[in-house]
Amino acid sequence: MSLSHVLLGLLSDQPRTGYELERVMRAELDSIWRAEYSQIYPDLARLRRSGFVFLRVLGPRRGPRRNVYRITAAGRRELRRWVAGRLEAPAAEKDPTLARLAFLDALDPLERMEILLAEERRLSDRITRLRTASPARGFRREARRGTVEKLEATRRWVRSLGQQTARSASTPPKKK
């Protein structure tokens, strides 16, 4: 269960509210991990029951009352266990983009080129957005660099597929 650990990781910086956690995840961990409030709030409650965080209710600075969560010593221990990789299931990785393109045979060659170009644009957009996003610190910054490099690898791959496709479309399609 990575979400709980990601939350612990973010709380190890400083205490935060559920709302802030969502914002930081979106800002600093995009394409690595994110979650909806509907997952964050119950998860914080669970972390609290496990004694990994504790809650302090503050009067509102702005808006409603603020439930500020703070990590405990046990929480830090748990975080370290996770980071050290001594827990953690294999966590089946999935890639919707690669999954879709794996079935590109389903389209006729003319359409393929179009899809590949669209995909390349989409990847470029994501890369630019990541690069221009608000900077993070320490290993969180490095992790974002890792994401960018992954996306660039995928973009190179898409591009090479596009070139192959273009070649096979221009040469007379010799029926095999």
Add this chain to the structure above:
Amino acid sequence: MSLSHVLLGLLSDQPRTGYELERVMRAELDSIWRAEYSQIYPDLARLRRSGFVFLRVLGPRRGPRRNVYRITAAGRRELRRWVAGRLEAPAAEKDPTLARLAFLDALDPLERMEILLAEERRLSDRITRLRTASPARGFRREARRGTVEKLEATRRWVRSLGQQTARSASTPPKKK
């Protein structure tokens, strides 16, 4: 919902049973998409209700009776819509490895090196396994190449982190 479409994609080759679908996913789409039987069987039933596949029950060749699913014309249309990217939510991507390493600050510098080396080994193993796995055809083969390139990008990233870490561990740690 990608699983249904992946199943349609695999059925667009040839009719298969749920069992075979699981095997092919594991063999050809590892690290791209996979699912347990408990997800595949209900999903096939749903695809059937939607008219995207139909079912033929065969006597057992070996083992129990075989429920062989075959894609319909409507199923192929749906597959093409998906591949062309005209459906599809943004599908939040997640990366458990990057997520964990983003919080490497939680460990003391001595431990970091160890974790990074372990991670690099793990990535190398996965890459070798993918490369030596049974070959796929067409774009499915390309997709696997794409996976390998993503993993290699991550491995390069881990390696560069390791070098940084080594440098900062050997130089006298000037407290900032």
Add this chain to the structure above:
DNA sequence: CGAGACTATATCTATGTTGATATAGTCCTC
């Protein structure tokens, strides 16, 4: 002072996903 943006928490429903377990026939090997 009213509109709209922002901060916040909370909850519901539906769907996706994992892991475990039950059942059972067939084939191979010793």
Add this chain to the structure above:
DNA sequence: GAGGACTATATCAACATAGATATAGTCTCG
């Protein structure tokens, strides 16, 4: 012919995730 590996389907419970919606106070700007 007994045991074990393999083929197959099926279902359960638990948990993860997405998306939508309700509520409400505060701040800013005109």
